[in-house]
Amino acid sequence: MWKDDPVPQTSCGPLTGGSRDISRLDHGVVTVTTKSTDVTALVEEIQKREPLITDSCLEHVIHLVQRLQEKLGEEQNHRFSLFKVLRTHILPLTNVAFNKSGSRFITGSYDRTCKLWDTASGEELHSLEGHRNVVYAIAFNNPYGDKIATGSFDKTCKLWSTETGKCYHTFRGHSAEIVCLSFNPQSTLLATGSMDTTAKLWDVEKGEEVATLNGHSAEIIALSFNTTGDRIITGSFDHTVAVWDVGTGRLLHSLIGHRGEISSAQFNWDCSLIVTGSMDKTCMLWNAETGTHIATLAGHSREVLDVCFDYAGQRIATASADGSARVYNAGTKQCIAKLEGHEDEISKVCFNPKGNCILTASSVF
Incomplete structure (x- = not known):
């Protein structure tokens, strides 16, 4: 952290x-x-x-x-420094995520569990157990934070209570590993992306499938709703990102420009920008309304494995297989910090809600 x-x-x-x-x-x-x-x-x-x-x-x-x-x-004249190290799982981490207030965070692992932690003390609060394979994708239903979703290589997604650790639903329907997921802002829908080339929308309350998004020619490994919940983006190994209308399931734009598989994609807070990371070692900025390319952010020497905006949409963080994370100014498109300290690739990165902490997950534990 x-x-x-x-x-x-x-x-x-x-x-x-x-x-x-x-x-x-x-x-x-x-x-x-x-x-x-x-x-x-x-x-x-x-x-x-x-x-x-x-x-x-x-x-x-x-x-x-x-x-x-x-x-x-x-915000003026700051830099990031190491705050705390937690020995969290017996096998490597796959993902990390904060709740809205930043008071708690979750970790997913190859050990088939998701763990809930107190940020300040580092205390483990719950271990969510039940998946039969790697827990790869995890998320809080922010801003509420009372539910956690976990997606697994066992082809299922589970919905959990943050307070009790109880499993509410197990979503079944994908024919291959689930590798990404996201709640809509209203916490009424959960989206899952799979290696079966499809994304699915699920009703959180009923535990039922609402829609299937078909159109990619290869695995879907990234997805994200915008802040109003009427659009969702999916990133694929076919080198493209698709922008979809949530209500109709219609494809609106295909973002074409990366020369490698997409690793991550996200809207900024006002839904005007989309950031994408790729195995081509770059991060790209796009106009969310028109689907046009704005800028390419370079600097990493190996694949970019994850990207994210801070909650204000002013900074972009990238995580790379080169073992470093970078922070870019979304306005100037310049690198303003390089975060080093991990001994191996960084698979996931995220800002806390205030934007003064960055959480990174690495294969070295």
Whole structure:
């Protein structure tokens, strides 16, 4: 686990959040730049232009802008350093994931289990047992965090209670290994991707299949919903990423450009961008609405095995078979940190909700 420390130095350059001008008002958009800005005066000026900000909620808006000002100030001149090492499983890890608050995280393993952990103490809370093969894909149903989904090489997906560790449902229907999964934002649907070249949508409450997404010519190994839940992307060994309409199951775009198998794909928070990682050693940015290519992020010497946005959509983290992780600025497309310390390939990477910690999983335990 890597934690964001206030030290203005990294091997790729300073990890800075940048500055924004809180005194500008453009069509109701407010941005923050300096600690000396009079927030009360600013919000009062906004109130004159925005009738929805009444006197009864004025103090609350002032408090929110002050918190935003403080948070943006904290992002300047940071780097990531090693925070904690947990000896988690008897066999290598396959995946890691935080809950919404970052207070808990889960780990999947070749030992056929998923374990739930307390982030601060490192205490093991539950061991979710029942799969008959490798637990490869795991996820919380964030932002709720009361359920955990696990996908396995045994061709099934299981739904668990976070609090009790009880298994609610076992989803059956894929004809090959399940290697990726994701909840929709409303936590009503669960999507699974399989080596059988299909993705499936499942009803979380009923435990039933809702739809099958057909169209890839090779294994599906990555999928992700956007934040509104009306789109889902699937990445495949056929070198492409597909954008689907969730309601109809219709294919909207095929993202073509990588020269190797897709390893990971994700929307940013406002659904405007898609990031993809590939075995061709690169990460690519795409316009989510049009499906057009925006930029290629290079630097790794071996395959990119995982990619993710932070929750603000400002940074991109990549994990590679070269044993390192990198952090890129989504705006400038520049590498702003290189994270080294693992002795072997890094299979998964994720930000905590605040964006000041990165969790990496490696085959060395």
